[in-house]
Structures are given as structure tokens and as C-alpha cells.
Amino acid sequence: MDHWGEIEKLIEQRYAARLAERVTELDSAARKDVAARLPGLLKKLKGRFEESWDGALAPYATVLRVAGAATLGGAAAVASWLYRRDFAPQWDGPDNDVELILAVTADRPAAWRADLAERLVLRMRTGDDRGMPLALAMVRQTGIDPPRHDPLVVGWVQEVPPEPPYADPLIDTLLPRLFEAEGVGRALQWWRETDQGWLGALLKMAEAGRVGRESLIEGCVHRFLLGGSATDLRFFARLHEALAPAPEEVEPRVRDYVRLLAASPGPVAEAAVKHLRAQPALDPGHLAEIWDSLLFRPERKLVKAGLTWLDRAVRRDPALAGRIAAPLARAFAAESAELRERAVTLALAHVAAMGEQGRATVREAIPLLPAELGERAAAAFPGAEVAVEEAEPAPPPLPEPPPRATRLPAPIETxxxxxxxxxxxxxxxxxxxxxxxxxxxxxxxxxxxxxxxxxxxxxxxxxxxxxxxxxxxxxxxxxxxxxxxxxxxxxxxxxxxxxxxxxxxxxxxxxxxxxxxxxxxxxxxxxxxxxxxxxxxxxxxxxxxxxxxxxxxxxxxxxxxxxxxxxxxxxxxxxxxxxxxxxxxxxxxxxxxxxxxxAWTCPEAEVSVRWHAPDECFEPEANAAPTGLPLVDLVLGKVRHHDVQGTHLAWWPATLPSHREVAAAHLLPYLLPSYWSPVLGDEVTRLVRAEGPVGSALALLLARMLADPRRPEEVEPVLELAARGELPAAELGRQLALLLRVGRVRMGELVTGLDTLAREGGHAQAWQATAAALPLLLPATGKRPRHGLAGLLALATTLATWCGARGEIPEVRDTAARAGSSDLVREARRLHALLTAPKEA
Known part of the structure; x- marks a missing residue:
């Protein structure tokens, strides 16, 4: 049998291993002949399929790749052949024929294989590109210095980390690039245990002397200085802290650590603060820059650390007082009332030592303070202007609701x-x-x-x-x-x-x-x-x-x-x-x-939403007296988790226009969006305009929509229901609190939604919702409060003022009685004082 007939038969029968052996036995002329015939074979194989698409030849991909890699002449032609779109769809998994490709190209000249290795590397677009295993294998086999290509580094770190004796030849070349290639941090972000994965491998390599400990510390600091999100830098922050640099290792890089304080993600800045504070002596210029950076940060923890550091340093060395004015002035603009007050307290404590220039700097910043605190600061800094606190404008009334229903077009006649x-x-x-x-x-x-x-x-x-x-x-x-x-x-x-x-x-x-x-x-x-x-x-x-x-x-x-x-x-x-x-x-x-x-009388259905511990999921239930009509009884008396996409979901409110709470219960499984689930919007608006009692099911739907930051217009259904006098405001607040407790909404989203509702005219309803949510969200004694809870209390005070609300809330009273002056306690005291004050005549 001629060589082409044998090769064609092996390809059609998909005998990859035998094909690899046979093509390597061919001489140069026979290989050229096979290469010339491959395009015709492709056309023949494609003809077996009704239509062509990405990956149409996937069943033959391995044998075709082997044949092309062994016979095509140039490295560029082989690289293009291996990754033809009709061999595999874009989303296909990694190559499974790496060993075969290596075998059939092993007898090519070294320069040719080096060229192929470089081309394969540069074809990679992501770290999990399907060609990454072959590209890495070719680089290792040829020993080339791989081109500087970030996806290659990401693909390398996604392999199993090397183990002793750390013989991977890519360590020396790619490890330094680990700290500069884009995407490495995201690929490694999940490694957190110091005895597992790349985190553990790098520490063990440093301990064994395979890589320099100094180079790892230097690499981490360099990566921090390049910038990036908290996700990008999380792995490097863990590695840096696991290395635990000693003060003498930090000292040569003090300037770099100081530069990290202004804009690095919180965990990186916190690590920098820790290592800088461990330095036995810092230049006064560095200290001033440190305090200036920390007191300008948005994170309360870092600002507080900066104030504490500043105060202790000046008490130890009063000569530093001349350098604290600018940082303190920055802290006057902090969002936290506690931090603003602390900054003012420090300014008053060191006013005499900071010098005239420093006092002038502080004096210019006093208008940034709230009126009461500004007056206290101005007493020690004569000539300062104090902000005038403007009264909060009264919110508008509720808008007139649109018509509950409009007439649909006449029936089709032609x-x-x-x-x-x-x-x-x-x-x-x-x-x-x-x-x-x-x-x-x-x-x-x-x-x-x-x-x-x-x-x-x-x-x-x-x-x-x-x-x-x-x-x-x-x-x-x-x-x-x-x-x-x-x-x-x-x-x-x-x-x-x-x-x-x-x-x-x-x-x-x-x-x-x-x-x-x-x-x-x-x-x-x-x-x-x-x-x-x-x-x-x-x-x-x-x-x-x-x-x-x-x-x-x-x-x-x-x-x-x-x-x-x-x-x-x-x-x-x-x-x-x-x-x-x-x-x-x-x-x-x-x-x-x-x-x-x-004889028809609209049946009444009872609807409830039960929240289950410990997974804190909710389950809607409906119950109605049987009517004897099977489909009526089905929709009014049974709620179950259905198909993920919600078949004909847009029809459901119109299926039960006189039982909107039952319709809401049927929609609840689609409340928390997933990849497949629909986005509720028009359906809820139509429920608002339907008839029937309103309870926990519709309240839960409205709560999720109100706290959706992607759709600020979703306050409209809540406002419309409020304008009709049908909004269960307290139940809305309770469901908001339950959603927040299970992490389905964030505190900032909850506060924004209620604030928007209030400023659009629903301030009375927003107050009722907030008053119902607070008992579920305020921490019990000894428990840590949720982040942002002080903001909800501040909003509650504004709402209570607008509504003239009175009446003690026990949970607010207990929080107000806590020791300390945190923002949470401060805002609880304000709200409690307002709610327990006598009403003005």
C-alpha cells in the first residue's frame, strides 16, 4: 500500500498512536506529499457533516494535528494548523495530545522547534488557553528563553506547583515574572494555606535556598507598587506576610513601603503600616508622609491607626508637632463622626506645639467639620470660619399613582x-x-x-x-x-x-x-x-x-x-x-x-414566607379552601420550586390578577438572580396594580428590587403601592433585614433604597420599614455590628424627624447604652434621644 493510502486510513480510523509512529518513519519527500494531500482530506471529512461550525472536525482533531505537525514544512504553518478553528471549538478543554505532538516533532532541527515553541507561546491569549500545556511542554523541551508573554506565566502557575527537588527549568525564567505578569494574582488568589499550593511551594523553595528569600520580598513589594485591585494583590499580600520580613529586611525599602500607603488596597496598606511601625527610627519626613497618606484613606481602620500613631509619636517627640497639621486637617473630612472628633481632640491637644503655620493649616480646614464640632475647634483656632448647618428640606408628598388598569386592544377579528x-x-x-x-x-x-x-x-x-x-x-x-x-x-x-x-x-x-x-x-x-x-x-x-x-x-x-x-x-x-x-x-x-x-365567589388564599435555619433560605407557601375546580385549586393552593427559567413567567401576574400575593409567592423562586433565571421587573409592577391582599411574598419581592443597585428605577413600584395606601411597610422592612442577614443585599444598597423611597415622597413608609428592620439588625450584647449599620441609624434619625416619630425601640435603647463613642453608638444615642423626647406642642 502506498504511504498516503496508509496514512489516510489511519486518520479516518483515528489511530493516533499508530499514525504518530508511521509519519515519523516517512522520508522528506513522503512527508511533503502527505502535507500536500491534507487540505483535500479536510474537505472530504467536512463533507460528512451537514454543516460546518467551530470544532466540526473535533472527532478527527488529534490525528489531523499529529499528521500536520509531522509533515508541514514551516513552524508557522504547523502552529496555524494545530489551532485551526474546525479542530476544536473555542471553549474546548486543554489539548490531550501533547505527548504525540512532541514525539512527531522531536526529529525536527533545534532552531525549527525553538521557532515553533515561541510561536505557540505567543498564540496564547489567556492562562487557561487550550494550547497552554503544549506551549509549556515545547518551552521545556527546547530550553528556549520564552518571550515575555503574561498568559504564559499565568498558565505556568495554574499547573501543579513544583515539589522538591524543584527541577522545573522554568522556575529560573518565569518565577521573576510572577511578580509583574498581569493575571497571576487572580489565578493564585485562592491559595491561603502556607503548606499548600504555590504559597507553600514558594516558602519551601526559599527555605531550601532554591530561590532567594530577598528576591521574594522584593518581588512582592514591586508587585504592590505596580498597583491593582485587592483581588490582584491578595496572593502577594499573603506571601509577603508569610515571609514575615524582619525590620532589617524592611529598612532598605522604607521608601517603597511609605509609597504603598496612599492608594494600595486595604490589606496591603495594613501590612505596610505594621512593618513601618516596627522600624526603630523613621525620618520625620517619612512620618509626615505616612500620616498624610493614612488620614486621607477611606478605611476607618487605617485612619484610626494613623491618628493613634500620630498622637503617640508627638507625645514621645514634641518636635514632630509641626508636621501633624496637614494630616489632621485631612481627617476633618473623614466620613466617620468618631474619627472627625478624634482628629479635633488631637488638634486641640497639640495646638500650642504645632506652630503658627500649622495652626493656619488647621484653621482653613475647620469649615469641613459639622457645625457643632467646628465651633469647638474654632474656640482654639481664632479666626476660623464654621460651617452653617442647613436644615434638611422636607420631602415631597407621594406622587399620584397611575391608573390601576388600562383597556387592552379589541379582540382580533380578521x-x-x-x-x-x-x-x-x-x-x-x-x-x-x-x-x-x-x-x-x-x-x-x-x-x-x-x-x-x-x-x-x-x-x-x-x-x-x-x-x-x-x-x-x-x-x-x-x-x-x-x-x-x-x-x-x-x-x-x-x-x-x-x-x-x-x-x-x-x-x-x-x-x-x-x-x-x-x-x-x-x-x-x-x-x-x-x-x-x-x-x-x-x-x-x-x-x-x-x-x-x-x-x-x-x-x-x-x-x-x-x-x-x-x-x-x-x-x-x-x-x-x-x-x-x-x-x-x-x-x-x-x-x-x-x-x-x-355562583363564583373569589376564594381567599393564605400566603406565608418561612425562613429556614441554618441555611437561611426562604420557602413560600399558599393555602386556600378547595373549590372543586382542579386547576383553580392547583394555582391557589400549591407553591413549589419550579424549572429554573420560569416557563411563561411574564404571564403569571395576569393569570392571578385578583390574587397578587399568590402570584408573588409563585414568583419568589426567581427573586435571587442566577445565570439562567429571569430578571423580575414588569411582573412586579403588574402585581402592584393587581387586586388582593398584600403580605410577606410581595413585600419580599419589593424589598429585593428596592435594594438592587443596578436598577434604581425599581423604587417606582414601591412608591405606587404606597400611594395607593396598600404598601405593607413594616413587612417590607422586615424582609429587607432578612435579605441582608443572609447576604442577598448589602447595607449600602438597603440604605440607598430606603433613602430614595423617602426622598421621592415615601418618607412615612420608609420610616415604618426602617423601624421594623432595626430590631433584626442591631447587634445583641457582645456581638459585632454589621458594617454600615451606623448609616442606617443616621437615616432612621432623619426619617423620624420628618415624620415626627416617637416611641422607644428597645434594641435602639440597648445599643445607645453601650460604652464607647463609635459611630454606631453615637447614631443610636441620637435616634433614641429623638424617639424618647416629648413632642413639640
């Missing part, structure tokens, strides 16, 4: 109108019109309806409906019904076995699927009614009672019984207090459906 709605953007209301229009036109003008739908119902996935085991989308059923009317039913009796059964579907979605399955069944059996009962007339999803009765009259006159799911959905869409005259008309009809409507 095929042209059906086509227009079908071609447009289809929200839930448009789909309801399409369902109703389909049924009406199937009676009135079937051929025109089918002419509109033919282009749609045989296209894309609708043509494959017979393959799908479950039809979990309403449009599947509608197109299946249309194909049935067209004489091409995809599945006979689909309503028997195509409704979802293998995974949980939310009850509101299941009700919708039963409705569309009924339409398909009626189309197959030739029993389509002349119209549907449940098509809504209002934007909330309600069906006005008069219109529902008119539809019942049409069906009764035609002698047609309405589909069961359609009737049950219509009942759920009646207003809570339907028009009495219309209900009386229903009572005069004789059909069974009309009697059910006439």
Missing part, C-alpha cells in the same frame, strides 16, 4: 390583524389575543388564518414538534393546532402525553399549558368553540364580568360547552368584586358554565 400581531413584538397580552384570534378565525375564516400561519408552523423547531417529548411552550401547542387544521397533525392525541411530566412546572405555567392543549385537542376533534372565555380585557389580566357573561351567552346560543381550563382561567380573572348586574345575568343563563360563574 386574518390581516392576526398577521400583524403575529409579526410584532409578542408579550403576554399579544399572545392572549393570538390564542383568542386563532379560535375565532378557525370558525370564521379558516383558510385565511392558515394562509397566515403556514410560513410559521413549518419553520424551524415547529417542524420538529413530533420529536419533542414534551411541549412546554404555548406556541408549540398553537402551531400544532394550526398544523392539525391544515391536515398535517405532528402528533395525534398530543394532549395525552406531551404536557410536561418529567420536571416540575410552576402551577401558573401549567394552567396556561392546559389551556393551549385544550385548543389543540379541540382542533383535532373538530370541537373548537367560537370564542374563548378567558381572554383578558384589562392590562392587569382581568376579564370584566359583563364581557365574560356576553361570551357565555354566545356559547350558550351556539350550544357549545367551553373548555374546562379556559373556564377556570376566566374565573380566576374575574375582579374580586365583579359587577352584580352582570353576575345576575349569568344566573339567568342555563348552561353549566354559566351557573358556575354566577
Amino acid at each position: 386574518a390581516a390583524e392576526f398577521a400583524e400581531v403575529l409579526a410584532g413584538e409578542r408579550d403576554w397580552a399579544a399572545w392572549e389575543r393570538l390564542l383568542a384570534g386563532f379560535v375565532v378565525l378557525a370558525h370564521r375564516d379558516r383558510e385565511a388564518l392558515l394562509a397566515v400561519l403556514r410560513g410559521e408552523m413549518y419553520r424551524n423547531h415547529y417542524a420538529r414538534l413530533h420529536v419533542y417529548k414534551q411541549w412546554d411552550h404555548a406556541d408549540y401547542w398553537l402551531m400544532a393546532a394550526a398544523r392539525t387544521l391544515d391536515g398535517a397533525s405532528p402528533v395525534a392525541g398530543a394532549w395525552r402525553d406531551r404536557l410536561p411530566r418529567d420536571r416540575p412546572i410552576a402551577p401558573p405555567a401549567l394552567l396556561l399549558l392546559h389551556r393551549v392543549a385544550e385548543i389543540h385537542k379541540a382542533a383535532e376533534e373538530g370541537t373548537l368553540p367560537p370564542l374563548l372565555l378567558a381572554t383578558p380585557t384589562l392590562s392587569t389580566g382581568h376579564v370584566e364580568a359583563a364581557e365574560l357573561v356576553r361570551r357565555l351567552e354566545v356559547l350558550e346560543a351556539a350550544g357549545v360547552k367551553p373548555p374546562a381550563a379556559d373556564l377556570q382561567q376566566a374565573l380566576l380573572r374575574l375582579p374580586r368584586t365583579p359587577d352584580p348586574e352582570a353576575m345576575a345575568r349569568a344566573g339567568r343563563l342555563t348552561s353549566g358554565a354559566a351557573r358556575i360563574v354566577a
Whole structure:
């Protein structure tokens, strides 16, 4: 057999190991011949697939890569061949043929292999690029000095760290680059144990003398000076502290450590402070720069450390007092009231020693202080201006709410109108019109309806409906019904076995699927009614009672019984207090459906949200007295965790427009967003405009939306409900506190949301929510407070002032009674004093 026939057969049979042996046995002319024939083989193999895409030849990737690496002439051609897009999709995992590629290129000239190694390195775009194992292996095999390419360093550190005797040849070359390559810190951020991973490996290498301890310290400081986020520098900060530099190791780099204080992430700055304070003597110029940097930091801990250091240093050496004015002046602008007061106290303590120039510097900064503290400082610095404290403007009243409901477009009457709605953007209301229009036109003008739908119902996935085991989308059923009317039913009796059964579907979605399955069944059996009962007339999803009765009259006159799911959905869409005259008309009809409507009384459902310990997850529950109507009882009496994407979720508020709390309970599993889950927005707005009691379920939805920093407009539904007098403000505050306790919202987001609500007119409701949240958030005796809690107390004081609120809150009283002068205690004392003060006459 000629060499090409054998090679082609090995490739087609995917015998990679045998192929590698065979191609290395070929002489130069035979290799050139194979290389010339490979493009034709690619075309032949691609022809076996219906269409081409990234990774189309993935089944043959290994053998094709081996063949090309062994036979193509230039290193550039081999590098391009190995990473053709049709060999593997972009997201494919690391190469699994490294040893084979190394074997078939081993007999190439050294210069050629060095060229290939460098090209492979430069092709890498990320540390986890699929070609990284081969690039590293080629660099090791050839012994080249690899190009300075950050992804290579990141890919190297993502390998298993070297162990004794640390023989990896890349250590000498790449280890110094560890401290400058972008992305290394993020790749190593998870190593925290000093006996594991790269952190432990570097410490052991330093201990064994494989790398210099001095070079590691120098590398860490150099990386800190390059800058970066806390995530970028976390590993290097851990390494630096694990090395525990002695004062004599820090002393040559004092200037660098001082430079780190101004803008480095908190952990790096804290480490720098610790090592600088361990220095036996620091230059006064360095001290002044240190204090100036620390007292300008946003972190309370660092500012406090700077004030303490400044005070002790000046008490030991009064000559330093001339250098403290500028740092203290910076601290006058600190966010923390405790730190501002401490800075003023230090300025007053050292006013005499700081000199005239220093006093002038402090005097200029006094207007930065609140009025009361500024007056205290001005008494010791004559001539200083004091800020005038402006009164907080009163918030506006609540805005007028928009109309609760608007009328939906009239029902579809013609095929042209059906086509227009079908071609447009289809929200839930448009789909309801399409369902109703389909049924009406199937009676009135079937051929025109089918002419509109033919282009749609045989296209894309609708043509494959017979393959799908479950039809979990309403449009599947509608197109299946249309194909049935067209004489091409995809599945006979689909309503028997195509409704979802293998995974949980939310009850509101299941009700919708039963409705569309009924339409398909009626189309197959030739029993389509002349119209549907449940098509809504209002934007909330309600069906006005008069219109529902008119539809019942049409069906009764035609002698047609309405589909069961359609009737049950219509009942759920009646207003809570339907028009009495219309209900009386229903009572005069004789059909069974009309009697059910006439006797209908909106059932009451109890909804609760239980929070579970220790995982602190929530579980909504609903319970209603059985009505005897199975689908009604299903949606009113069962809430369960459903499919992750929320099938037809936008329909759910309109499915239960008179039971918004039940609808909210069904939506709660989608409250905390994940990669797949939808983002709730319009659904909650429609719940706000629906009818029915409001409780913990809707309050929890509103709480999460109010504290969402990405969507500041989400205060609007809360304001609208407040303007209607229907907002459960205390329950809103309780749910906000519970979300914060489990880490689903942050304190800053909670405060911002409540502040926005108050300044848009809902100050009374914001106060009620805050007063309900504080008892759940204030720390018990001996417990550490949550970060930012002082800000919530400050907002509470403002809200209580606006509302004229009075009445002691025990948890606020207990916090105010704590020792100390922290911001939390200070703000608790302010709020407690206000709440217990007598009301002004």
C-alpha cells in the first residue's frame, strides 16, 4: 500500500498512536506529499457533516494535528494548523495530545522547534488557553528563553506547583515574572494555606535556598507598587506576610513601603503600616508622609491607626508637632463622626506645639467639620470660619399613582390583524389575543388564518414538534393546532402525553399549558368553540364580568360547552368584586358554565414566607379552601420550586390578577438572580396594580428590587403601592433585614433604597420599614455590628424627624447604652434621644 493510502486510513480510523509512529518513519519527500494531500482530506471529512461550525472536525482533531505537525514544512504553518478553528471549538478543554505532538516533532532541527515553541507561546491569549500545556511542554523541551508573554506565566502557575527537588527549568525564567505578569494574582488568589499550593511551594523553595528569600520580598513589594485591585494583590499580600520580613529586611525599602500607603488596597496598606511601625527610627519626613497618606484613606481602620500613631509619636517627640497639621486637617473630612472628633481632640491637644503655620493649616480646614464640632475647634483656632448647618428640606408628598388598569386592544377579528400581531413584538397580552384570534378565525375564516400561519408552523423547531417529548411552550401547542387544521397533525392525541411530566412546572405555567392543549385537542376533534372565555380585557389580566357573561351567552346560543381550563382561567380573572348586574345575568343563563360563574365567589388564599435555619433560605407557601375546580385549586393552593427559567413567567401576574400575593409567592423562586433565571421587573409592577391582599411574598419581592443597585428605577413600584395606601411597610422592612442577614443585599444598597423611597415622597413608609428592620439588625450584647449599620441609624434619625416619630425601640435603647463613642453608638444615642423626647406642642 502506498504511504498516503496508509496514512489516510489511519486518520479516518483515528489511530493516533499508530499514525504518530508511521509519519515519523516517512522520508522528506513522503512527508511533503502527505502535507500536500491534507487540505483535500479536510474537505472530504467536512463533507460528512451537514454543516460546518467551530470544532466540526473535533472527532478527527488529534490525528489531523499529529499528521500536520509531522509533515508541514514551516513552524508557522504547523502552529496555524494545530489551532485551526474546525479542530476544536473555542471553549474546548486543554489539548490531550501533547505527548504525540512532541514525539512527531522531536526529529525536527533545534532552531525549527525553538521557532515553533515561541510561536505557540505567543498564540496564547489567556492562562487557561487550550494550547497552554503544549506551549509549556515545547518551552521545556527546547530550553528556549520564552518571550515575555503574561498568559504564559499565568498558565505556568495554574499547573501543579513544583515539589522538591524543584527541577522545573522554568522556575529560573518565569518565577521573576510572577511578580509583574498581569493575571497571576487572580489565578493564585485562592491559595491561603502556607503548606499548600504555590504559597507553600514558594516558602519551601526559599527555605531550601532554591530561590532567594530577598528576591521574594522584593518581588512582592514591586508587585504592590505596580498597583491593582485587592483581588490582584491578595496572593502577594499573603506571601509577603508569610515571609514575615524582619525590620532589617524592611529598612532598605522604607521608601517603597511609605509609597504603598496612599492608594494600595486595604490589606496591603495594613501590612505596610505594621512593618513601618516596627522600624526603630523613621525620618520625620517619612512620618509626615505616612500620616498624610493614612488620614486621607477611606478605611476607618487605617485612619484610626494613623491618628493613634500620630498622637503617640508627638507625645514621645514634641518636635514632630509641626508636621501633624496637614494630616489632621485631612481627617476633618473623614466620613466617620468618631474619627472627625478624634482628629479635633488631637488638634486641640497639640495646638500650642504645632506652630503658627500649622495652626493656619488647621484653621482653613475647620469649615469641613459639622457645625457643632467646628465651633469647638474654632474656640482654639481664632479666626476660623464654621460651617452653617442647613436644615434638611422636607420631602415631597407621594406622587399620584397611575391608573390601576388600562383597556387592552379589541379582540382580533380578521386574518390581516392576526398577521400583524403575529409579526410584532409578542408579550403576554399579544399572545392572549393570538390564542383568542386563532379560535375565532378557525370558525370564521379558516383558510385565511392558515394562509397566515403556514410560513410559521413549518419553520424551524415547529417542524420538529413530533420529536419533542414534551411541549412546554404555548406556541408549540398553537402551531400544532394550526398544523392539525391544515391536515398535517405532528402528533395525534398530543394532549395525552406531551404536557410536561418529567420536571416540575410552576402551577401558573401549567394552567396556561392546559389551556393551549385544550385548543389543540379541540382542533383535532373538530370541537373548537367560537370564542374563548378567558381572554383578558384589562392590562392587569382581568376579564370584566359583563364581557365574560356576553361570551357565555354566545356559547350558550351556539350550544357549545367551553373548555374546562379556559373556564377556570376566566374565573380566576374575574375582579374580586365583579359587577352584580352582570353576575345576575349569568344566573339567568342555563348552561353549566354559566351557573358556575354566577355562583363564583373569589376564594381567599393564605400566603406565608418561612425562613429556614441554618441555611437561611426562604420557602413560600399558599393555602386556600378547595373549590372543586382542579386547576383553580392547583394555582391557589400549591407553591413549589419550579424549572429554573420560569416557563411563561411574564404571564403569571395576569393569570392571578385578583390574587397578587399568590402570584408573588409563585414568583419568589426567581427573586435571587442566577445565570439562567429571569430578571423580575414588569411582573412586579403588574402585581402592584393587581387586586388582593398584600403580605410577606410581595413585600419580599419589593424589598429585593428596592435594594438592587443596578436598577434604581425599581423604587417606582414601591412608591405606587404606597400611594395607593396598600404598601405593607413594616413587612417590607422586615424582609429587607432578612435579605441582608443572609447576604442577598448589602447595607449600602438597603440604605440607598430606603433613602430614595423617602426622598421621592415615601418618607412615612420608609420610616415604618426602617423601624421594623432595626430590631433584626442591631447587634445583641457582645456581638459585632454589621458594617454600615451606623448609616442606617443616621437615616432612621432623619426619617423620624420628618415624620415626627416617637416611641422607644428597645434594641435602639440597648445599643445607645453601650460604652464607647463609635459611630454606631453615637447614631443610636441620637435616634433614641429623638424617639424618647416629648413632642413639640
